[in-house]
Amino acid sequence: MRLQEVLVVGCLTLSYAVAGGLVYCLGLLQYSWVTDMGISNSQAALINSITFAITLLPAPAIQSARDYFKIQPYFIFAITGPLTGAGMYFTSKAQTFPQLLVSNGIGFGIGILFAITGSLTTVYHYFLDDKVTIVTSIVSMGIGFGMIFIALVFKYCEPIYGWRLITRYQVALCLVYVLAAIIFFPPVSRFLGIKTRKEQEIRLKKLEKIRKIQEAQEKDRAEMAAAVASQSGDISDLPNGGGAPSSYQNDAISTDSSPDEDSDEGEFPMNSMSKLRNITITQSIRVKSAELWKHLITNPKFLLLLVSWLLAEATFNGVMDHQPVRITTMGYSVSSGANTLALSGAVQIFSRFGVGLLANLELVSVVRMSQVSKVVLGLFSVLSNIFPSLAFQTVYMFLVGACGGMLSTTDFILVKDCVTDGRELGLTMLLLVDGIFSLVFIAGAGMLYEMSHSYQLDFYIFGACSLVAFLLVLLLEFLFKLDGKKKQGYQPIGDGNDSSDKVNVHPDAMANAA
Numbered sequence: 001m002r003l004q005e006v007l008v009v010g011c012l013t014l015s016y017a018v019a020g021g022l023v024y025c026l027g028l029l030q031y032s033w034v035t036d037m038g039i040s041n042s043q044a045a046l047i048n049s050i051t052f053a054i055t056l057l058p059a060p061a062i063q064s065a066r067d068y069f070k071i072q073p074y075f076i077f078a079i080t081g082p083l084t085g086a087g088m089y090f091t092s093k094a095q096t097f098p099q100l101l102v103s104n105g106i107g108f109g110i111g112i113l114f115a116i117t118g119s120l121t122t123v124y125h126y127f128l129d130d131k132v133t134i135v136t137s138i139v140s141m142g143i144g145f146g147m148i149f150i151a152l153v154f155k156y157c158e159p160i161y162g163w164r165l166i167t168r169y170q171v172a173l174c175l176v177y178v179l180a181a182i183i184f185f186p187p188v189s190r191f192l193g194i195k196t197r198k199e200q201e202i203r204l205k206k207l208e209k210i211r212k213i214q215e216a217q218e219k220d221r222a223e224m225a226a227a228v229a230s231q232s233g234d235i236s237d238l239p240n241g242g243g244a245p246s247s248y249q250n251d252a253i254s255t256d257s258s259p260d261e262d263s264d265e266g267e268f269p270m271n272s273m274s275k276l277r278n279i280t281i282t283q284s285i286r287v288k289s290a291e292l293w294k295h296l297i298t299n300p301k302f303l304l305l306l307v308s309w310l311l312a313e314a315t316f317n318g319v320m321d322h323q324p325v326r327i328t329t330m331g332y333s334v335s336s337g338a339n340t341l342a343l344s345g346a347v348q349i350f351s352r353f354g355v356g357l358l359a360n361l362e363l364v365s366v367v368r369m370s371q372v373s374k375v376v377l378g379l380f381s382v383l384s385n386i387f388p389s390l391a392f393q394t395v396y397m398f399l400v401g402a403c404g405g406m407l408s409t410t411d412f413i414l415v416k417d418c419v420t421d422g423r424e425l426g427l428t429m430l431l432l433v434d435g436i437f438s439l440v441f442i443a444g445a446g447m448l449y450e451m452s453h454s455y456q457l458d459f460y461i462f463g464a465c466s467l468v469a470f471l472l473v474l475l476l477e478f479l480f481k482l483d484g485k486k487k488q489g490y491q492p493i494g495d496g497n498d499s500s501d502k503v504n505v506h507p508d509a510m511a512n513a514a
Contacts, residue, residue: 004194008126009135011180012119013142015077018173019115021146022088022108023055024317025341027324028154029104031334032163034325039097041325045446047097047105048321049439054109056435059117059428066121067424073125074184076118081177084111088174092167115177117431120412121424122184128200132416137356137409144352144405147345155338292425301479302418302426308472309411309430311465312374314437316404318462319381320344321442323397326455330388340394344401351405359413366410366417367477371470373406378466385456417480441465 030044065071087108094100119139127135150170157166182188195203296302324337358364376399384396415426445458 004192005127005131007183007192008194009138011183012122012139013145014176015080015115015142015180016119016139017142017144017146017149018176019084019112019119019146020143021148021150021345022084022170022173023051023112024143024147024320024345025150025154026051027321028151028158028334028338028341029163029167030321031325031328031337032158033100036163037095037097037100039100040450042443042446042450043097045321045449046443047101049442049446050101050105051109051112052317052321052442053435053439054106055112055116056431056438058113059431059435062113062117062428064425072184072186073118073122074181074186074189076114076122077177077180077184080111080114080118081174081181082111084108084115084177085171085174087111088167088171092164117428118180120427120431124197124424126194126196128197129416133413134356134360136412137352137359140352140356140405140409140412141349144345144347144349144401147348148342151338151342151345155335155342296419296426296429299419301476302415304472304476304479305411305414305418306429306433308370308374308469308476309407310433310437311472312377312407312469313411313430313434314441315377315381315462315466315469316400316407317434317438318441318445318458319400320404322445322449322455322458323393323400326459327390327393329455330390330393332390332393336390340397343394344397344404347398347401348405351402352409355406355409356413359410366413367473367480369406370410370414371473371477373403373410374466374470374473377403377407378463378470381459381463381466385459414476418476 026048030041030048033039033044033047034041066076087103087106087110090103091100091108094103119142120136123132123135123139153166153170154163161169183192183194320341324334324341327337327340328334355366355369358369359366380396380399384393411430412427415423415430419426441462445455445462448458449455
């Protein structure tokens with residue numbers, strides 16, 4: 001990666017780390033609210049479920065507005081900082097359940113909504129398809145770093161300063177979004193040499209035109225040399241019957257009369273190039289948002305992925321929110337719960353990056369990794385009821401972190417195999433259903449606990465849902481096979497292994513395609 005690309009990836013990773021760490025450590029605050037403010041566990045769970053829902057539910061609307069109004073990433077991050085900071089500050093001041101519901105459930109949730117949506121979808125704004133997979137996995141690693149930091153801060157500082165003061169100090173983390181807004185602000189980003197996806201596509205198209213013109217010139221020079229050398233001989237074997245040089249040069253040069261690359265005429269086709277053999281550009285067509293929605297909701301592969309994702313991710317979110325409180329009901333301290341969350345975050349760092357690396361190198365099928373993560377998450381959620389020891393719960397949270405990191409990364413990657421147009425909208429639709437079912441799972445688990453005074457039934461339900469998600473991915477793999485697609489999560493076009501990539505294209509056809 002170039003230095004500018006490293007800067008972009010680092011900025012997005014930090015942004016996602018702050019958002020993910022704060023959200024997935026809400027379970028620790030839930031315990032503090034119950035003990036300090038005297039609210040019930042179901043009320044605390046309701047607050048966190050609303051936070052998750054608001055964080056994820058409006059994501060498609062935000063993405064559609066970004067596309068329609070051409071909102072740049074710097075604007076998203078510019079409003080993220082104040083919204084998140086205000087939500088955290090007023091949470092630290094809340095004295096009653098309604099105040100906490102508004103400040104943390106709504107205010108803080110809206111800020112995190114922009115943080116998560118901005119961090120994930122901005123990847124497509126700056127990177128071509130050949131780097132999207134690895135960049136997405138690196139950015140998603142941020143959630144692990146964030147969880148480690150927030151969990152350890154809570155463990156060591158909460159007994160000394162209390163949760164209110166810690167929450168107030170954490171407002172300083174919002175400076176990350178101020179930094180992101182500055183870096184992506186066009187005057188600054190241009191000065192730093194950061195190229196957008198569109199600018200890279202334009203550059204590649206220009207390089208392709210230059211290559212075709214050079215090929216045409218070489219061909220004409222060869223024809224002219226052959227014509228001169230054969231004047232005293234039989235010229236019937238020469239190209240064009242020994243006549244004038246091919247008109248292909250004029251045809252190729254005439255490609256400059258095509259619409260300006262900087263115009264907003266939509267996407268352009270890319271032909272095979274030896275230097276760019278491993279690069280593929282999304283052949284997206286600018287269509288109305290309604291048509292993109294129709295394309296997504298009528299796509300059986302995407303719908304299978306969507307349902308599988310919502311069941312598994314809601315299970316993961318439910319476990320992350322309720323496990324710290326569940327640990328205390330088993331007779332262990334909240335500090336033990338913080339330790340398991342930190343461990344889960346550390347594992348997620350390696351699992352998210354490892355999945356992205358394996359997918360990018362095509363060493364393991366992304367579909368298979370998605371299946372493994374969901375079946376392991378389901379089985380061990382059930383087993384965690386049978387083995388309540390702290391050692392097993394620690395192993396369980398280790399696997400929850402590994403599986404959560406895997407399924408989040410693999411399902412995002414699989415969106416590219418399921419749909420052609422509207423991939424960014426597809427990602428935000430995953431966040432939408434994640435928000436809906438996280439609301440149901442987290443709040444519902446709190447209500448079930450209040451009724452039964454036990455988390456047994458909750459975690460049996462969590463496990464069953466994750467196992468159903470596993471079965472749906474099996475069916476998705478079957479549909480991929482029917483379509484004749486490779487089972488790797490993403491196969492770049494023109495990787496050199498496909499014989500169709502070696503088909504010779506007539507120069508005239510290439511010139512006309514431009």
